Amino acid sequence: MQFLLFVGANNTLAAEEVSAQIKKATQISPNVYRFEMGSVDEAKIIAERLGSSIKLAVLLEGVIPGAKSIAKEIKAKNFSLSLLGKKENTSKLHQEVKDNLERGRFVIPKDEFGVSPVINKKHKIDEFFLDIENNQVWQTVWVHSFMHWIKKDRHMPHIDPQAGMLPPKIARSMVNLVPLSPEGKILVDPFCGSGRVLVEAAEVGYQIGGTDIVTNQVQDTIENLQSMNFSGKIEVLDATHLSDKFSNIDAIVTEPFLGKSKFRQDEIRYIVPGLEKLYLGCLKDWLKVLKPGGFVVMVFPWFNDGKKEYKTSEIIDGKLKLSYNPLKRGIFYSRPDADVKREIVILQKQ
Numbered sequence: 104m105q106f107l108l109f110v111g112a113n114n115t116l117a118a119e120e121v122s123a124q125i126k127k128a129t130q131i132s133p134n135v136y137r138f139e140m141g142s143v144d145e146a147k148i149i150a151e152r153l154g155s156s157i158k159l160a161v162l163l164e165g166v167i168p169g170a171k172s173i174a175k176e177i178k179a180k181n182f183s184l185s186l187l188g189k190k191e192n193t194s195k196l197h198q199e200v201k202d203n204l205e206r207g208r209f210v211i212p213k214d215e216f217g218v219s220p221v222i223n224k225k226h227k228i229d230e231f232f233l234d235i236e237n238n239q240v241w242q243t244v245w246v247h248s249f250m251h252w253i254k255k256d257r258h259m260p261h262i263d264p265q266a267g268m269l270p271p272k273i274a275r276s277m278v279n280l281v282p283l284s285p286e287g288k289i290l291v292d293p294f295c296g297s298g299r300v301l302v303e304a305a306e307v308g309y310q311i312g313g314t315d316i317v318t319n320q321v322q323d324t325i326e327n328l329q330s331m332n333f334s335g336k337i338e339v340l341d342a343t344h345l346s347d348k349f350s351n352i353d354a355i356v357t358e359p360f361l362g363k364s365k366f367r368q369d370e371i372r373y374i375v376p377g378l379e380k381l382y383l384g385c386l387k388d389w390l391k392v393l394k395p396g397g398f399v400v401m402v403f404p405w406f407n408d409g410k411k412e413y414k415t416s417e418i419i420d421g422k423l424k425l426s427y428n429p430l431k432r433g434i435f436y437s438r439p440d441a442d443v444k445r446e447i448v449i450l451q452k453q
């Protein structure tokens with residue numbers, strides 16, 4: 104069966120997550136991927152697992168983008184039509200389909216991505232995407248669990264936007280960059296903050312562990328995890344000393360300390376060497392705790408002081424290359440105009 108996956112963010116992280124989790128997915132537009140899978144249930148499981156996914160549609164075999172053909176597929180009280188990849192007005196088309204129904208109401212979507220998941224669920228809409236050029240009709244079969252994502256973003260016991268928390272969907276996508284199936288595997292975040300990465304890792308099935316140098320953060324992580332019925336070994340520890348308390352780890356996924364949140368441009372050249380020393384210390388220590396072939400998915404900040412771009416990930420190009428194989432670099436999730444760009448790098452212990 105053929106499927107379309109709509110992703111929320113047009114960034115390299117979403118693209119990387121899709122390609123890591125869905126073999127042979129092809130990007131048909133910046134936010135839409137096409138893939139093949141044995142059943143709708145299987146495709147839904149994959150869509151549910153991804154942080155970047157918003158909506159999933161299946162190709163309706165034998166249905167063509169004509170009013171009569173589409174009308175036959177409508178079972179719900181409400182329906183909505185979009186032209187795949189096109190922003191054109193679809194009012195006339197909606198009316199034509201409605202004329203072929205005994206009863207039914209339509210909702211005109213605001214753009215080519217159809218109605219929002221909230222509207223879709225609230226009004227129980229049968230939603231279709233029409234591909235006129237290829238004579239195909241796709242129907243939405245799944246939308247993301249927005250209430251669950253909002254809960255994790257805004258209603259955990261400990262939320263502190265000032266501390267630079269990762270949005271849960273970004274944390275989930277980072278976890279999904281680890282090329283492992285989670286069951287029975289141990290994933291650790293040595294800079295766990297309030298535990299965003301660990302909540303996502305536990306949700307997809309990893310056994311989890313975490314450390315933070317600040318006692319309160321460790322407590323916050325433990326309580327955030329408890330609120331979701333998860334637990335793990337969470338310790339107060341300097342990330343450069345992970346090997347004091349951990350061993351046999353399959354994967355480390357982390358957004359480390361990225362420097363103080365407010366700084367002047369002329370301070371950058373002093374901030375960067377300190378961060379580089381910290382990251383080098385960590386990556387050296389983590390060699391002792393990672394299993395052979397284990398993975399590190401880590402954020403490296405890029406700074407720009409107007410004269411020069413400081414890419415902290417360049418530390419990997421030194422001696423560390425003997426110990427880690429860089430599988431992927433240049434995955435970004437920050438806005439292009441952000442003060443500090445965040446590059447995600449995937450490393451594998453040699």
Ligand SMILES: C[S@@+](CC[C@H](N)C(=O)[O-])C[C@H]1O[C@@H](n2cnc3c(N)ncnc32)[C@H](O)[C@@H]1O
Binds near residue numbers: 314315361
């Ligand atoms: C960018 S935050 C991580 C946020 C986390 N990803 C989240 O979404 O909650 C960095 C964390 O690293 C911690 N930290 C700073 N230096 C550390 C070190 N040397 N070892 C361990 N943790 C450290 C800070 O206390 C902070 O909680």
